[in-house]
Amino acid sequence: MTKAELVEKVSSQINLTKKQTEVVVNTVFQSITESLSEGKKVELRGFGSFRIRERNARLGRNPKSGAQVDVPAKKVPFFKAGKELRELVDK
Amino acid sequence: MVLNTSESQGTVVKADLVDRVYERVGFTRQEAVEAVEILFKEIKSVLAKGEDVRITGFAGFHLKDKNARNARNPRTGEPIRIRSRRVLTFKPSQQLLDSTNRSMNESQNS
Numbered sequence: 001m002t003k004a005e006l007v008e009k010v011s012s013q014i015n016l017t018k019k020q021t022e023v024v025v026n027t028v029f030q031s032i033t034e035s036l037s038e039g040k041k042v043e044l045r046g047f048g049s050f051r052i053r054e055r056n057a058r059l060g061r062n063p064k065s066g067a068q069v070d071v072p073a074k075k076v077p078f079f080k081a082g083k084e085l086r087e088l089v090d091k
Numbered sequence: 092m093v094l095n096t097s098e099s100q101g102t103v104v105k106a107d108l109v110d111r112v113y114e115r116v117g118f119t120r121q122e123a124v125e126a127v128e129i130l131f132k133e134i135k136s137v138l139a140k141g142e143d144v145r146i147t148g149f150a151g152f153h154l155k156d157k158n159a160r161n162a163r164n165p166r167t168g169e170p171i172r173i174r175s176r177r178v179l180t181f182k183p184s185q186q187l188l189d190s191t192n193r194s195m196n197e198s199q200n201s
Binding site: 001002003006009010013014015016020021023024025027028029031032033034035036037040041042043044045046047052074075076077078079081084085086088089090091 | 101102103104105107108111112115116118122123125126127129130131133134135137138139141142143144145146147148149150152154176177178179181183186187188190191192193
């Protein structure tokens with residue numbers, strides 16, 4: 001399901017227009033993005049938690065040419081599904 | 092912003108997301124609560140039906156079927172059977188990766 005389809009599904013269950021619902025959806029995911037960028041974790045009951053995992057810099061290789069390349073350290077967003085969601089998808 | 096003493100970095104919860112929606116959109120608080128609640132409920136129900144969810148500009152939630160396999164309890168060494176199961180994987184979009192890494196130069200303590 002894409003974001004547009006999700007917006008449609010949500011707006012049909014609530015007294016909001018599609019436009020308004022889209023703003024809600026964008027605001028929610030923007031907020032999560034901003035929080036992660038500030039180094040905060042986001043915990044949503046019944047859903048899961050988002051946090052940042054740090055990856056160290058390492059030496060990699062270009063698989064095609066075999067040339068060595070520096071891979072810089074990076075911060076990777078990580079999601080851990082909550083127990084409820086984990087069990088829900090595995091029924 | 093309020094400094095949370097127990098977690099110096101702070102943890103964002105659903106109520107904080109509701110606040111953002113409330114501030115930016117100008118619904119009543121009740122509407123904001125309801126909208127956020129329904130959004131996550133809907134994502135859950137789509138995933139429960141076995142369908143992936145892709146949020147453009149944020150990330151994809153993908154379902155993966157794992158085969159059963161033999162493994163060991165790392166503590167006791169006891170062999171165990173892990174049954175086949177379906178797991179959820181999270182794939183951040185390039186935009187999300189860009190935002191979390193842009194902040195790198197500004198962050199002082201880590």
